Amino acid sequence: DAGVTQSPTHLIKTRGQQVTLRCSPKSGHDTVSWYQQALGQGPQFIFQYYEEEERQRGNFPDRFSGHQFPNYSSELNVNALLLGDSALYLCASSFGTVWEQYFGPGTRLTVT
Amino acid sequence: AQSVAQPEDQVNVAEGNPLTVKCTYSVSGNPYLFWYVQYPNRGLQFLLKYITGDNLVKGSYGFEAEFNKSQTSFHLKKPSALVSDSALYFCAVRDNNAGNMLTFGGGTRLMVKP
Numbered sequence: 180d181a182g183v184t185q186s187p188t189h190l191i192k193t194r195g196q197q198v199t200l201r202c203s204p205k206s207g208h209d210t211v212s213w214y215q216q217a218l219g220q221g222p223q224f225i226f227q228y229y230e231e232e233e234r235q236r237g238n239f240p241d242r243f244s245g246h247q248f249p250n251y252s253s254e255l256n257v258n259a260l261l262l263g264d265s266a267l268y269l270c271a272s273s274f275g276t277v278w279e280q281y282f283g284p285g286t287r288l289t290v291t
Numbered sequence: 292a293q294s295v296a297q298p299e300d301q302v303n304v305a306e307g308n309p310l311t312v313k314c315t316y317s318v319s320g321n322p323y324l325f326w327y328v329q330y331p332n333r334g335l336q337f338l339l340k341y342i343t344g345d346n347l348v349k350g351s352y353g354f355e356a357e358f359n360k361s362q363t364s365f366h367l368k369k370p371s372a373l374v375s376d377s378a379l380y381f382c383a384v385r386d387n388n389a390g391n392m393l394t395f396g397g398g399t400r401l402m403v404k405p
Contacts, residue, residue, distance in 0.1 A: 183334070212393070221295075221381050221395035222335070235390040269334055271393075279325060280393060282334040 181206060183272050183283035191289045192260050200255040200286045204272030211253040212280055213245060214269040222269055228253055229275075257288075265290045293318045293386040297396035304372045305404055312367040312380050312399045320388030324365040326356055329379040329398075338380075341365060352376070372403045 184203045192198050204211050210229045214222035224237035228247035247253045251272075257264055267287050271280035294317045304310045316322055323342050327335040339350025346358045356367045365382060379400050383393040 210391075212391075214393075214395075221383075221397050222393075224392040224394070227391055235392050237392060271335075279337050279340050281337060282327070284334040 183208075183270055183281055185268075185270050185283040185286050187286060188284070189287045189289075191291060193291055194260055194262060196260050197256065197258045198260060198288060200257075200268050200270075200288070202253045202255070202270030202272075202283060204251050204253070204270075205281050208272035208274050208281070209251050210273045210275060211247055211251065212271045212273070213253070213255045214271065214282075215239070215264075216267040216269055216285070218266070225255070260290045262290050264288065293322075293384055293394045295382050295384050295394055295396035297380075297382055297399045299399050300397075301400045301402060303402045303404065306374050307371050310369050310372045310376070310401065310403070312382075312401060314365045314367065314382030314396060315363050316365060316382070316384040317363060318384055318386035318388075320386050322365075323385040323387060324356075324358060325383040325385075325393065326350065326354070326365075326367050327381045327383060327395075329381065335381060338367070372401075374403050374405055377401055377403045 186201045212227040213225040216222040226236040227234045231247045242258045244256045267285040269285045270283045273280045296315045325340045326338040341348045341358045349355045379398050382396045
């Protein structure tokens with residue numbers, strides 16, 4: 180049973196560019212959440228998708244947007260990258276919105 | 292607003308000794324509480340959760356946690372630490388009155404010495 184997968188593993192971008200990160204949920208899961216983990220900190224909630232809609236959003240600017248596809252996979256898009264966007268981006272999936280979330284290995288984004 | 296505090300940046304313990312990693316939380320409604328572990332350059336692995344019921348929750352790899360409502364705590368414990376338990380541990384809370392987002396603590400690094 181494949182767990183949560185994310186691509187790419189690492190990414191280097193320049194300030195002002197745009198980036199798209201991808202996530203495939205664990206088999207049987209229909210809810211995807213995205214988190215940003217800066218170095219030395221705990222993950223911060225970005226947003227959650229369920230039934231192809233953004234259900235809840237954390238304290239992140241509109242530069243951060245997402246999408247969920249009919250097969251439950253998801254994308255995170257970040258526009259106008261800033262140096263401060265450098266972080267590990269984690270995707271988590273769950274069955275419904277109530278139960279424990281299972282995390283992928285993350286995408287390490289470096290903005291130069 | 293919901294919040295989590297992990298008061299210790301690092302916990303050091305000798306192999307074979309019991310370990311405790313502390314967590315306190317603040318929510319307006321009833322809490323759903325979780326512990327996750329993170330190994331270097333890896334995502335988070337789920338260890339255990341408290342939703343309702345028995346205050347002592349047993350999880351993966353011999354870990355357990357005790358929910359204490361009066362002290363708003365959810366400390367992670369293990370009777371006998373292993374060197375392989377050395378990792379970064381995160382406590383997280385979900386307030387069932389505030390949607391589905393998880394709020395994480397800042398993490399506690401556990402170092403188990405042989």
